[in-house]
Amino acid sequence: xxxILFFFFAALAVGAAxxxxxxxxxxxxxxxxIVMLTxxxxxxxxxxxxxxxxxxxIVYAGAIMVLFVFVIMxxxxxxxxxGADRLRWLKFIGIPLGIFLLFMVGSTVWxxxxxxxxxxxxxxxxxxxxxxxxxxxxxxxxxxxxxxxxLMGAVVFAKKEL
Amino acid sequence: xxEYLTSREFLILMAKMVAIFGGVMTxxxxxxxxxxxxxxxxxxxxxxxxxxPFGLLQPLADGLKFLLKEQVVPTNANVLLYYAAPIxxxxxxxxxxxxxxxxxxxxxxxxxxxxxxxxxxxxxGVYGIVLGGWSSNSKYPLMGAMRASAQMLSYELxxxxxxxxVLMIAHTLSxxxxxxxxxxxWFGFIPRWNIFLQPIAFVVYVVSxxxxxxxxxxxxxxxxxxxxxxxxxxxxxxxxxxxxxAEYANMVTVSSLATILFLxxxxxxxxxxxWLQMALPTxxxxxxxxxxxxxxxxxxxxVPRIRYDQLMQFGWKVLLPLALANILxxxxxxxxx
Numbered sequence: 001x002x003x004i005l006f007f008f009f010a011a012l013a014v015g016a017a018x019x020x021x022x023x024x025x026x027x028x029x030x031x032x033x034i035v036m037l038t039x040x041x042x043x044x045x046x047x048x049x050x051x052x053x054x055x056x057x058i059v060y061a062g063a064i065m066v067l068f069v070f071v072i073m074x075x076x077x078x079x080x081x082x083g084a085d086r087l088r089w090l091k092f093i094g095i096p097l098g099i100f101l102l103f104m105v106g107s108t109v110w111x112x113x114x115x116x117x118x119x120x121x122x123x124x125x126x127x128x129x130x131x132x133x134x135x136x137x138x139x140x141x142x143x144x145x146x147x148x149x150x151l152m153g154a155v156v157f158a159k160k161e162l
Numbered sequence: 163x164x165e166y167l168t169s170r171e172f173l174i175l176m177a178k179m180v181a182i183f184g185g186v187m188t189x190x191x192x193x194x195x196x197x198x199x200x201x202x203x204x205x206x207x208x209x210x211x212x213x214x215p216f217g218l219l220q221p222l223a224d225g226l227k228f229l230l231k232e233q234v235v236p237t238n239a240n241v242l243l244y245y246a247a248p249i250x251x252x253x254x255x256x257x258x259x260x261x262x263x264x265x266x267x268x269x270x271x272x273x274x275x276x277x278x279x280x281x282x283x284x285x286x287g288v289y290g291i292v293l294g295g296w297s298s299n300s301k302y303p304l305m306g307a308m309r310a311s312a313q314m315l316s317y318e319l320x321x322x323x324x325x326x327x328v329l330m331i332a333h334t335l336s337x338x339x340x341x342x343x344x345x346x347x348w349f350g351f352i353p354r355w356n357i358f359l360q361p362i363a364f365v366v367y368v369v370s371x372x373x374x375x376x377x378x379x380x381x382x383x384x385x386x387x388x389x390x391x392x393x394x395x396x397x398x399x400x401x402x403x404x405x406x407x408a409e410y411a412n413m414v415t416v417s418s419l420a421t422i423l424f425l426x427x428x429x430x431x432x433x434x435x436x437w438l439q440m441a442l443p444t445x446x447x448x449x450x451x452x453x454x455x456x457x458x459x460x461x462x463x464x465v466p467r468i469r470y471d472q473l474m475q476f477g478w479k480v481l482l483p484l485a486l487a488n489i490l491x492x493x494x495x496x497x498x499x
Contacts, residue, residue: 027296034289051335054278058322062285063315066292070311073296073304124274125335 006046013039030068037061051125178270186259190410191221197459204463224403231399236298239396243297248397248404251290254283255411262418263338265428265444272338277329280337280419281322284374284412288314291376291383294405295393306392309470310383314374316477321370323485327363327492328356328423341427357424362488364424366481371416373477375409378462382470417454418447425450 016036023029037060044053132140166172195210195217202209211217235244261276263269273279288311295307329335332343346354357364373380384392394405421427430446432439468476 031293038286050273050275051278054275054282057282058278058285062282062288063318066285066288066311066315069289069292070308070315073292073308073311 002046006043009039009042009046012036013043027069027072030065030072033068034061034065037065051128175270178268182259182264182268182270183256185264186256186411186414190407190414191225193410193414193455194224194406195220196455197462200456200459201463204460228400228403233401234396234398236300236396238299240297240299243293244396245401247290247294247297248401248408249290250293251287251408252404252411254287254290255408255415258283258415259411261337262415263341263422263427264447268444269338272336275335276337277325277335277340277419277423280415281318284415285314285318287408287412290405290408291393294397298393298396300396302389302391302395303393306383306389306395310376310393313376313380313382313473313477316474317370317373317380317481320366320477320481320485321374323482323489324363324366324370325423326485326489327360330489330492330496331356331359337422337427340422341429344426345429353426353429355424355426355429360424360488360492362484363492364420366485366488367420367424370477370481371420372458372461373473375412375416377409377413377458379465379467380473381467382473385467413455413458414451417451417458420454421447421450 013036016032016039019032020029020036023032038057041053041056041061044050044056198220199209199211199217209217210220213219213223235241258280260270261272261279263272291310291314292307295303295305295310298304328340332340334340334343344354344356348354348358352358376383381392383389384394389395394402397405428443428447430442432442434442
């Protein structure tokens, strides 16, 4: 049963991810991205990492993507037909780099073997919070500092006079 | 597989599902009637009282009317998204009832992070509104959808943050355990409800919840006087009914959450024979939720709509700082005691 669910959601995630790139209209791309994020959350649930799954939906699908869709609607961009032409030369770098990335990720996953199930101990909010504030305190604080700086930058850009 | 499908647990689960789904859908239908009748009484008119005794069959008549209406799709609408939007709106709204405990046993499932599950699911509901407004390809729905997305993003923050204080006291994210943690009394007569420990959080939660469900005085997304009907202007028949149901389902969800988080859920005085003891928790739960719904309707009937810039200012400059201050004070007290 779990295997059927896994292959269903995995196929959904990969299909939606390809669709993000294949769609011409930017709104369809972002909608596919939402489907992809939700499918990845379902995969987290299958690994019994419920907290991670739920947070993934709240932060990415429920907040960040809403902002994306909001901005797309606000600007009401025309369908970009020939935008790909300007970046034509990037294809020749992109394809080998993509294959390289696929190879690297694939070999890592292959060597891992069976994915470990997040046990009751590691998947709970308590355990995640504890490791965030002890083992990973510095990266955690640095990330929040980075987000704060980005936020201030956005304010400086948006406001002509401060 | 087949063994499981005929096992006793599965049948009980199915029975619960039917009971909860049927009960919630009936309650939603009658909330519409309640709203129309109460609003009518406030405005000194009789309201719909012709269909059945006291107008009690009005929801059935409405449902039949929605089903038989002509399906109108605007020209130049994006047909796929136009049809998908009501579904995207309704499914998350109904999914959240799968984790709400209506009684000690009357719940479908209880995952360890059920509170966050509800927040995640309801945060997806905004896409129904946004897509509905965008795909109609018409200016008023687009305006309404943009207002709705900005508003729901802003108020979701203070809604979520207002709950943090309660979580710090209860030490759990499961709705069932949140209810259990509020059992008993202080000094023998004050119930151990979180509203007495977290009054600021309660006020912030209720105000944000009204904004989050797009109700008056925060219904900028569909304000009739400026935007015809906002994001569902171009919808009719069953598709409109689905949006409508989703709005009421969200109302019931936030009211249930308020009951569970602040008013002790299904806790209440227990007395009488065993069959009454079985039914009483659900009765307490439903009557607490009913109080919230009634308050919602009275607010709609009595408070005027506020301006859009006031809405944003209020959300970001009043509610959010209040919620943050509440977290700070609560964590200080929890850390010191």
